[in-house]
Amino acid sequence: MEFTDSLTIALSKGRIFEQALPLLAHAGIEPRDDPESSRKLILETNQPHVKLVIIRASDVPTYVQYGAADLGVAGKDVLMEQGSAGLYEPLDLRIARCRMMVAGVPEADLGPDRLRIATKYVASTERHFAAKGQQVEIIKLYGSMELAPLVGLSDLIVDLVESGNTLEANGLVPLEHIADISSRLVVNKATWKMKHRSVMALLEVLREAVAKV
Numbered sequence: 708m709e710f711t712d713s714l715t716i717a718l719s720k721g722r723i724f725e726q727a728l729p730l731l732a733h734a735g736i737e738p739r740d741d742p743e744s745s746r747k748l749i750l751e752t753n754q755p756h757v758k759l760v761i762i763r764a765s766d767v768p769t770y771v772q773y774g775a776a777d778l779g780v781a782g783k784d785v786l787m788e789q790g791s792a793g794l795y796e797p798l799d800l801r802i803a804r805c806r807m808m809v810a811g812v813p814e815a816d817l818g819p820d821r822l823r824i825a826t827k828y829v830a831s832t833e834r835h836f837a838a839k840g841q842q843v844e845i846i847k848l849y850g851s852m853e854l855a856p857l858v859g860l861s862d863l864i865v866d867l868v869e870s871g872n873t874l875e876a877n878g879l880v881p882l883e884h885i886a887d888i889s890s891r892l893v894v895n896k897a898t899w900k901m902k903h904r905s906v907m908a909l910l911e912v913l914r915e916a917v918a919k920v
């Protein structure tokens with residue numbers, strides 16, 4: 708298909724870019740560069756009106772909310788943390804799938820109040836334990852959450868789990884499921900109105916691609 712409106716699509720490199728590529732290809736969008744080898748942050752595509760901006764996973768909703776990108780691909784974990792003000796979330800792309808889990812040492816007790824929980828996902832953790840009526844102390848970290856229970860920084864962690872290998876390598880086990888995670892297509896609200904035909908056309912082919920893959 709051909710796009711008549713200009714469209715800027717924000718996505719992160721790594722697993723999201725790799726897994727979004729076949730979906731974009733189905734929509735007739737092929738980037739001219741590989742973000743893993745190129746240092747470019749703006750990638751032209753074979754479509755004269757479509758470009759990709761390569762940013763950190765957690766920055767994608769921000770670019771789309773402010774209209775710096777028309778569309779984006781963002782993990783549900785990121786959207787759950789940041790909320791979705793200013794954007795629509797019309798399609799589950801079913802890529803970069805994993806689970807958000809509470810984890811700890813095998814003998815960990817999830818029962819008592821005032822448990823210390825280390826995580827990058829503060830809002831999701833707060834909501835999860837509040838829903839169970841449990842008071843917890845949350846320690847915000849930016850990475851390597853698995854270390855926290857091993858050195859006595861926290862009782863438990865909340866992190867994303869895919870194969871479980873990272874937990875296992877550190878003697879931890881998944882204890883409680885919080886949410887199934889996958890990446891979502893997000894659309895700026897003004898783009899949705901102003902470039903309606905192009906967005907609807909793109910949505911339709913992406914929906915087809917998701918059903919096939």
Ligand code: PRT
Pocket residue numbers: 719720721722723763764765781782783784785803804805866867868869870871872873874888889890
């Ligand atoms: O890396 P950076 O700090 O820039 O940002 P990011 O970690 O948010 O980005 P990136 O590209 O690593 O992840 C982008 C998105 O991929 C996340 O927002 C999730 O929606 C999704 N995703 C899917 C994952 C995983 N699977 C995943 N396994 N993100 C991270 N992981 C990590 C997890 O945090 C843990 O450290 O992989 C490790 C666990 O993997 P297993 O296979 O050992 O269980």
Ligand code: MG
Pocket residue numbers: none
């Ligand atoms: Mg990462």
